[in-house]
Amino acid sequence: MAPGAIFEQPNIAEPFNKRDGLALEVTSDAIDDVNVLRATLKVKNGTATQCEKDIYDASQFDSEKDKTQFRQYAEACDRVKNFYREQHEKQTVAYNLKARNQFHSKTRAEMTIWEAMEKLNTLIDESDPDTSLSQIEHLLQSAEAIRRDGKPRWMQLTGLVHDLGKLLFFFDAQGQWDVVGDTFPVGCAFDCRIIYPDTFVGNPDSSNEIYSTEHGIYNPGCGMDNVMLSWGHDEYLYHIMKEQSTLPDEGLAMIRYHSFYPWHKENAYRWMMNKKDERMLEAVRAFNPYDLYSKSDEVPKVEDLKDYYVDLIDEFVGKDKKIKW
Numbered sequence: 587m588a589p590g591a592i593f594e595q596p597n598i599a600e601p602f603n604k605r606d607g608l609a610l611e612v613t614s615d616a617i618d619d620v621n622v623l624r625a626t627l628k629v630k631n632g633t634a635t636q637c638e639k640d641i642y643d644a645s646q647f648d649s650e651k652d653k654t655q656f657r658q659y660a661e662a663c664d665r666v667k668n669f670y671r672e673q674h675e676k677q678t679v680a681y682n683l684k685a686r687n688q689f690h691s692k693t694r695a696e697m698t699i700w701e702a703m704e705k706l707n708t709l710i711d712e713s714d715p716d717t718s719l720s721q722i723e724h725l726l727q728s729a730e731a732i733r734r735d736g737k738p739r740w741m742q743l744t745g746l747v748h749d750l751g752k753l754l755f756f757f758d759a760q761g762q763w764d765v766v767g768d769t770f771p772v773g774c775a776f777d778c779r780i781i782y783p784d785t786f787v788g789n790p791d792s793s794n795e796i797y798s799t800e801h802g803i804y805n806p807g808c809g810m811d812n813v814m815l816s817w818g819h820d821e822y823l824y825h826i827m828k829e830q831s832t833l834p835d836e837g838l839a840m841i842r843y844h845s846f847y848p849w850h851k852e853n854a855y856r857w858m859m860n861k862k863d864e865r866m867l868e869a870v871r872a873f874n875p876y877d878l879y880s881k882s883d884e885v886p887k888v889e890d891l892k893d894y895y896v897d898l899i900d901e902f903v904g905k906d907k908k909i910k911w
């Protein structure tokens with residue numbers, strides 16, 4: 587036998603066999619070794635960054651804050667109360683179907699994430715009793731709190747973009763009622779743990795024979811991917827980021843459900859969850875303090891932070907990538 591036939595030439599044309607599997611394992615072990623060596627070197631050189639904290643570790647940045655000062659809807663100003671009355675009367679199944687259809691029917695704009703943040707800067711959220719800062723400042727406050735607590739880079743990016751869906755206001759929205767505010771499912775009974783529950787009497791779905799029953803059009807355990815949440819910035823941005831970023835499922839859930847307070851804070855609507863939703867609930871809860879309690883942090887200096895965050899955007903969205911909004 588010719589010597590060349592005995593020793594391993596990579597066997598590309600042959601189907602996968604045991605020997606290729608072994609070689610793969612050896613290669614992957616070697617890669618692990620190199621990574622360990624690199625990490626050791628970094629520590630020696632003093633260039634190692636702070637070790638990433640697990641996303642489920644309790645938030646630290648807010649440990650001194652008085653949490654009772656947030657989300658005080660009973661004492662909120664008329665702007666907030668009027669907002670929710672309108673939203674609760676107009677978010678119906680019929681409107682939801684229409685809005686979803688419209689969303690899938692076109693591209694509204696092409697902009698980078700940073701350009702979108704700048705565009706959003708003029709919007710002041712009428713539903714929010716806790717901040718009257720501009721949106722770019724709120725986004726940076728959330729991202730900075732996540733970063734300060736040493737959480738992973740993908741979670742920092744999630745904080746940075748989580749409210750960018752409010753861009754909808756400049757496109758197809760009918761007002762702020764179909765863009766901002768807490769969310770809730772449509773197609774089944776409105777739970778009394780939603781803020782200002784009495785205002786749902788004016789919603790035609792409240793007297794619909796099917797939509798007004800506890801489970802409505804859904805089956806218990808159907809999974810939240812199959813539920814229509816009220817239409818707004820969360821749902822819109824979720825679809826955009828799912829298609830156009832590499833954020834993990836947990837990041838996408840943080841975006842999609844961050845305003846679903848009746849669920850992640852009040853434990854309502856648990857009957858609709860499946861196994862995956864149980865995991866996602868923990869992720870959304872881990873994210874919530876960074877959204878809510880960072881609102882009382884100092885106002886960030888946008889220009890000082892831009893370079894850091896543009897790098898982060900490049901990493902998970904693509905370099906200078908124009909998102910199709």
Ligand SMILES: O[C@H]1[C@H](O)[C@@H](O)[C@H](O)[C@@H](O)[C@H]1O
Pocket residue numbers: 711713714715749766767768769844845846847
């Ligand atoms: O008023 C706010 C605001 O619109 C937020 O973006 C949303 O996430 C919250 O749920 C809500 O309370």
Ligand SMILES: [Fe+2]
Pocket residue numbers: 748749819844845
């Ligand atoms: Fe939000």
